[in-house]
Amino acid sequence: MESLFDSINVRDLLSAQDLSDPNSPLSAPDLRLLIQRLESHSLQIRSQVQSYLVSHREDFARLFSLCNDAVSQTREVSDDVTAILRLLSDRPIDAEVRDIVSEMKAKKEELKVKKELLGLVGTVVALNQRLESVREALKSGRFEFAAQGLKELKVALRIGEENDREPLVYGLLRKEWSQCFEEIQEVLMKFMEKAVRFDGDLNQVEVKYHLEVENVNGIQLHTVVEAMDVVGILEYGLAKVADLMIKYVITPFVNHGQPLSFLEELHQESALLKIVPSLDSKFEYLDGEFLYSRILLFIKFIYRSICFQKSSWMQCFGRLTWPRISELIISTFLSKVVPTDASKLPDFQKIIVCSSEFETALKELMYISASDDKDNRLSNFAENVEVHFAFKKKTEILAKARNLLLECDFSIPQEYTRDGSVWKSDETSVQSSSHVVDLLFLSERCLVSKAAKQLMELVHQTLQDVCLSSTRVALEFYHTARDAILLYEVVVPVKLERQLNGINHVAVLLHNDCLYLSQEIFGFAFEYRTDFPSSMKEHAVFVDLAPRFQLLAEEILQRQVHLVIYNLKEAIDGADGFQNTHQMKQFESAKFSIDQVVFILEKVHIIWEPLLLPSTYRRSMCTVLESVFSRIARDILLLDDIAAEETLQLQRLIYLMLENLLSLFESLAPGEQNLHEFSAESLEDFIPSLRKIRKLSELLDMPLKSITASWENKELLSCGFTITEVEDFIKAIFTDSPLRKDCLWRIQNPSF
C-alpha cells in the first residue's frame, strides 16, 4: 500500500530528452505516451487495492460489527434518558428537596447564633466575677491584688478603645470598672496624703511608712506607691507630693533671706526632713556650693523615703519637679550672679563647674535623664552666661542711652552764647565743660549737647568692653554700640521737630551733635579694630553710620540757611522792588525792609557765630549774604526809570545797610588773619554780590562817561555786571541824548 502515498512525478513518465528545460511545450506524441502510461499506472493501483482488501477481509468485518454495536447502545441510552425525564416531570420531587435544604440552613444559622450568645454570656460572667474579686480585694485592703486586677481588666475591657458595635453590656462593665478605678484612686490618694505631710509648726516634712486608714489594717507606703504605679496614677499621686515639696520646702529654702539647711532623721516607721537655720557661719552663696549641696540632700531624701530607690518612680518625680526647681535656682541665684563686669566672667566658671557637678549627681539618682540634654537646665543657662551677661548689659546700656536723649533739654549755658570766642580758645575750659568737645578730624573745638557727649562716652565705654570680652559677648556689645548710636538718629530729630522748623540755638546745636557723632564714628575703626576679638576684626562695621550723621548735620544746617534766606526775602519783598524811593512813603517802606534785613542777619549772627565751627559759620553766613545782596542788586537793576533824587535815595539805602552790617562782616574774618590784615577784597571773594552792590552804590551817582569807562576797562564785568544790566541801568537813569547813544554804542562794541 505504500505506493498509494507516493507522489507521481509526471516528468518521470516522459522521455529523457528536454528534461533540462521545464518551460518547453510537450509534443503530441509525448501527450499520447503520457496518457497510455497514466492508464497503465491506474490499473496497477486498482489491482493493488483489490489485493489488500481481500487479504484483510476479517479485520473489516470485525470493524463493521463493532460499529453496529455502538449504535445499538446509543439508542438504549436515549431510551433510558427519556424515561428518567418522564419520571421527573410527572412528580414535583425537586420542590420538596429545596424546602428541606432551606430548613436545614436556617436551623444551622440559629444554632450558630445561640453558640455565640452562650460564649458572650460566659465572658461577661467571667469579667463580672473578676470585678467582684477586685471589689472584695479593695474592701479587704489587698491593694496590690486589686491594682493588678484593674490593670488586667483594663486590657480585657479595652478601656480607651471602645467599639460602637459592642453589646450594651460592655458599657455597663466599663462603668463598673470606672467605679472601681475611682475607688482605688481615692483610697490610694488618701494614703499618700497621710503618708507625706508638712508640719508648719515644726517646719518639717514627715513621711510615714506604715499607714492606717478607716477600717483597713496597716499597709506599707511602698505598697501604696507600687499600686499607684500598676494602676497608672503614679504621676497623679506624686504630683501632690511634688506640689507640697515645692511650696513648703524648696521655695522657702531658695528665697529665704536667712540661709536655711535640711536635717534628715530616719526611723523604722517614718522619716523626717527638718528645715532649720543654717549653722554654717561662713555662709557664702556666691559659688552655689551650699545651695546645690542642700538641694541634693533634699533630692536624696525623696529618693530614699518616697521613691524607695526605684528609678522609674524617681524619674516621675523628677519630671514633676525639676522644671520648677531649676527655674527657681536660675531666677533666684544664677541670674543674680551673672557678672555685670566683663572682667568678672572668669569667676563665673566656678559656678559653671558646680552647676554641672550638681546635675551629674541628679543623673546618678535618676532624678533627671542622663541622655536628654534638655534636663541640663542649669548647665545650659550657666554655659550661656556670656549671652545673659551681654543681654543684661545691652538692656542697661540702651536704657541709659534712651534716658540721656529724652531727658536732655538741648539748652545751652549762658556763658557759651554771650561771646563764643572765649570757650573756643580757652584751654582750661575744655576739661571742665560738659558741652565742649574736640573734633577728631578737624583742629577745632565744637559745642555739642550734653546728650551727644554723654552718649558718645557710653558708646566708647561699650566698645572698650568689646575689646576685653569673649567673642559672643563682644558681638552683643558691638551691636549694642551701634543701636545706641542709631537711637540718637531716630529719637532726637523727632523730639526736636518743632525747633528744627525755626531759627534757633537748638537746631544749630543738633547740627553740631551730628557733626561730632559722625567724626567720632569714623574714628572707631582706627581706635578699636586692632583690639577687637580676632573673629570680629573683619565684620565690625561703623563706616555706614558716619555718613548718615554727616548728611543729617548738613541737612539741618541747610534747612536753617533756607529758613533764614526765606525770612530775608520776605523782608525784601516789603520794599516793593525799591520803586519810587524819591517819594517819602516808599522810602520809609524800603528803609523799613532794610532794617528788617539787618535785624534778621544780626539775629542769625548772634545764634550762629558762638555755636558753629568758624569755617562752617563763614560758609553759611556768606551763602546767606550772597542771597541778600544779589536779590537787592537785582531789584534795583530791574528799575526801568530812576529819577535823579531816586538815585541818591537808593544810594543812601545801600550805604545804610552796609554800614549796619560792619560788625557782621568783621565776624567773617578768617581765623588765620588778624583784624588788621582783613580786607574788604578778601570778603568779596566769598560774597561776589557784595562787590557788585558796592559798585552799584557808586554807579548811582557816577557820570555817564565814567560808567562807560568802567565798563570799557572791564571793572564792571569783574564786579558781576552783565552788558544788559549796564545798558538798562544807563537807560533808566540818563535821558536820551546823543551822548547816551554814543556811550551805549561804545558799550555794545567793546574794543577790548
Next chain:
Amino acid sequence: MDSSSGHQEFDYLFKLLMIGDSGVGKSSLLLSFTSDAFEDLSPTIGVDFKVKYVMMGGKKLKLAIWDTAGQERFRTLTSSYYRGAQGIIMVYDVTRRDTFTNLSEIWAKEIDLYSTNQDCIKMLVGNKLDKDGDRVVTKKEGIDFAREYGCLFIECSAKTRVNVQQCFEELVLKILDTPSLIAEGSKGVKKNIFKDRPPQSDASASSCC
C-alpha cells in the same frame, strides 16, 4: 510819576520795641494787639516783626512792632534792635517781682546804651493783670518807677485784653505829640547829600521828566 499801589498808603511809620525778661508776656501782648479783626494785618516775618495799620489822631499810621523772639534770654540784643525806635514798651510780670526789678537793673541800662533817639517815648507795662490774686508788684510801685524814669505807665492783661489797646494808643499818641519824632518818622534821617558830593558839571546828567 504815580505812586505804586503795591502797599497801603500811610502818613507815618513808627518803630516800636518791646523789651523785658523772658516769659513776661511780650509776644502775647503783641499778638493780642495786632490780631484785632477790624484792622489789616501785614504779613508776619517770623516772630520778630508785627506790622499793624491804625487810624489815630486823624492820621493813618503804620506801626512796626519788634519783638525779641526769645533773644532776651541770652541778653544778646543788638544795637540794630534799638536803632531808630520811636517808642519802647518795657514789660514786666506783676506776679514775678524779679521781672520788675530787672527793668531798672538791666533793661533801662540797655536803652540808655543803645537807643539812638534820646526823645523816644517809653512806656512801662505791668502784664498778667488777670492774675491779680498772685500779684507781688503793687500798682503804686509801677507808678513810682514810671515817674522816676520819665515814662508812661499802664497795667494790662494780654490774656483778657484788658488795657491792651489803650497801651499802644497812649504810646502812639505821645509819639504824635513829639515833633522831633514826627519829623523823623515822616522824612527819615536828614542828610545833605549835595554838600558832600557836588553835582557833576556834565550837562548830560539831566533827569527824565
